[in-house]
Amino acid sequence: MTDLARILALSRELEAAGSDYVLASVIAVEGSSYRKPGALMLLTADGRRVGTISGGCLEADVASRAMWLTANGPTIQRYSTAEDDGDRPYGSGCGGVVHLLLERRATAATFIAALDHTFAARIPIAVATILEGHHLGMRAFASSAPRPGSTSQDAFPHADALHALAAHALAAHQSHETTTALGSEHVRVRTDYRPARSALAIFGAGDDAQPLMRLACELGWFVSVADGRSHLATRSRFPLADKVHVLPIKGLTNSDLLRGESATANEPFNDLQIGDAAVVMTHSFDQDSAILASLLSLNTPPAYIGVLGPQRRTRELLAEAARILRLPAVATEAERWLARVHAPTGLDLGADSPETIALSVLAEIQKFRTAATALPLKLVRAATEAVTR
Numbered sequence: 001m002t003d004l005a006r007i008l009a010l011s012r013e014l015e016a017a018g019s020d021y022v023l024a025s026v027i028a029v030e031g032s033s034y035r036k037p038g039a040l041m042l043l044t045a046d047g048r049r050v051g052t053i054s055g056g057c058l059e060a061d062v063a064s065r066a067m068w069l070t071a072n073g074p075t076i077q078r079y080s081t082a083e084d085d086g087d088r089p090y091g092s093g094c095g096g097v098v099h100l101l102l103e104r105r106a107t108a109a110t111f112i113a114a115l116d117h118t119f120a121a122r123i124p125i126a127v128a129t130i131l132e133g134h135h136l137g138m139r140a141f142a143s144s145a146p147r148p149g150s151t152s153q154d155a156f157p158h159a160d161a162l163h164a165l166a167a168h169a170l171a172a173h174q175s176h177e178t179t180t181a182l183g184s185e186h187v188r189v190r191t192d193y194r195p196a197r198s199a200l201a202i203f204g205a206g207d208d209a210q211p212l213m214r215l216a217c218e219l220g221w222f223v224s225v226a227d228g229r230s231h232l233a234t235r236s237r238f239p240l241a242d243k244v245h246v247l248p249i250k251g252l253t254n255s256d257l258l259r260g261e262s263a264t265a266n267e268p269f270n271d272l273q274i275g276d277a278a279v280v281m282t283h284s285f286d287q288d289s290a291i292l293a294s295l296l297s298l299n300t301p302p303a304y305i306g307v308l309g310p311q312r313r314t315r316e317l318l319a320e321a322a323r324i325l326r327l328p329a330v331a332t333e334a335e336r337w338l339a340r341v342h343a344p345t346g347l348d349l350g351a352d353s354p355e356t357i358a359l360s361v362l363a364e365i366q367k368f369r370t371a372a373t374a375l376p377l378k379l380v381r382a383a384t385e386a387v388t389r
Contacts, residue, residue, distance in 0.1 A: 002220030006050040007042045008119060011112045014105075020045055022066040023108035024100050026053050027076065027131060027190050028177070031096035038175065038192045043067075054079075054098060066102055074103035074137030101129070107137040114141045115194070122222055122273060124196045126170035128162045131177075131188040142166035158182040162189065169193045197222050198369065200362075201272055201302065203291045204281035205232035205244075208308075212279065212358040213241050219362065226268040228287050243271065247287070269294050277304035277365045279345055285317065293321035296337055304368050306345025306361060314343035347374060 001009075014021050026039040034055030041051035041059065043066045052059060058079050069075055080097045111127065118125040125143040130136055140162035161182055169175065169191040177190045198221040202209050205227035216223045217240040226245035227233040233246045245268045272278065278295055280288050288307070295305055307314045318334040318341070327333045346360035347367065367374045 001218070003040065003051040004115065004119065005220055007040055008112065008116045010042055010044070010048070010050050011116070014044065015109065020105050021108070022070055022102055022104060023112065024051075024053050024062055024066065024102050025129075026098055027101050027129070028099040029096055030099075033096040033098055035098075037190070038194065053100060058098060062100065062102075070102050070104050074101060074107055076101055076131065076136070101131065101137065103137045107139075111139050111141075114143075118143050118194070119197055122197045122199060124170065124173070124194060126166040126168075126191060126193045128166040128169070128189055128191045130162070130182070131190050133182075133185050133187040135182065135185075135187070138162070140166045142170040165189055165191050196273070196275065199223070199271075199273065199276040200365070201226065201268055201276065201278040202241075202281065203227070203268070203278060203287075204283065204308075205229060205234075205237065206281070206283060208354040208357065209281060210237065211355045212281075212361060213238050215355075215358050215362055217241070219366075224268055224271055227282055228284070229282075243268070247291075266294075269298060272298065272300075272302050274300050274303065275369070276302045277306070277369075278302040279306040279308065279361060280317075281308035283308075285313075285320070289317045289320035290324060292317055292337075292341075293324040296321060296340075297325055304365050305341045306364070307341055307343040308345055308357075308361075309343075311338070311343050314338065314341065342368075 011021070022043040024041040024043065026033075026035055026037050028037060029035075035053055039051070039053050041049060041053045041062070043049045043063050045067060047063070049059065049063050053062065062077075062079070069077065077100050078097060079100065114125060114127070123144050125141055128140045128142075130138045135158070140159055142163060161180070165178070165180065170193065173193055173195070175191060175193045177188060179186055180189050198219070200212075200216045200221050200223050202212055202216075202223065202225045205225055209225060213223050213225060223241045224243040224245065225233060225238045225241045226247050228247040230246045233244055235241075235244050238244050247268070272295075280291050280295075282288050282291070292305075292307070295301055307317065315334055315338055318337045319330050321337070322330040322333040342364060345364065346357065347364045349356060349360045349363065351357040351360040363374070366372070373380060
């Protein structure tokens, strides 16, 4: 479970009890820092905390003073992890400076509720937050869901201007900080773009799918599992998965699934969104080929489609998928698709067990989603430093 998932779970408990809390948000970083702007930590009056805003250097001190620091409303605090910065550095950490917005439930509740809604719905959200002045902590949101509005909207006359900043960040898929005019006041506004929750559809419910499910859930991804074998695709075998589907074997073999005649068969495909990932690993030729045919014929196929096993088998699966779809140039389509799918799925990590194979697969999906290099950070940092010299 990720920081955000833990924060949302605790916030629901606190809201149900009517208990106050403090939300700490990283709004700016100078130098090196373990967490970046947008990181959150939730603190309760009885001493509990979830989430992280540093690598462990700051959390205890922030927690010890958060309640009295916010007694009169939201506040921004500066914390340094550099040993030579002032007379009270907070550990030797990364040697950077972290700026935090600390606020109580009064301004944080609407923000957390908006995050909760978009997390569950798997949609992106942009949040514009005022960082100074009389309206410190006020926010507006933009998402594809109905507009949540802004905190204390009735008492805040500039909500529309703030919402426009959030809408711009949502359209640009980018976070930024700017100075903007709100009435007669010019204030700093931090706009955070938060992408939709990542998702992984696992087609296959064998034993090797279980560590893949567990690790993906640990990363906070939305995970679905689907297989035609009802004795394997069960909630007891995949308790952490968000959804578990049983695909009808008959539908897979006679292509009902492709014609949309079976709602049960189509459900795991209908759940997929742009940017999602799918891994095909039933180890059944009939199932894998029909599943690939369904994935590749979607109007918006998953961004990442991985196939477990040797490339030779994948080429045969894709040829069968083309035949299922009654495409005239079977061999041509198979080769075209082969260039699109990740087969064999995963990075070369020397994986030789279900657990290490799962790590290899998820590492490639993460690399694909972020357009990262997957090179050792030592080499990446060295190359960056050489360019900036």
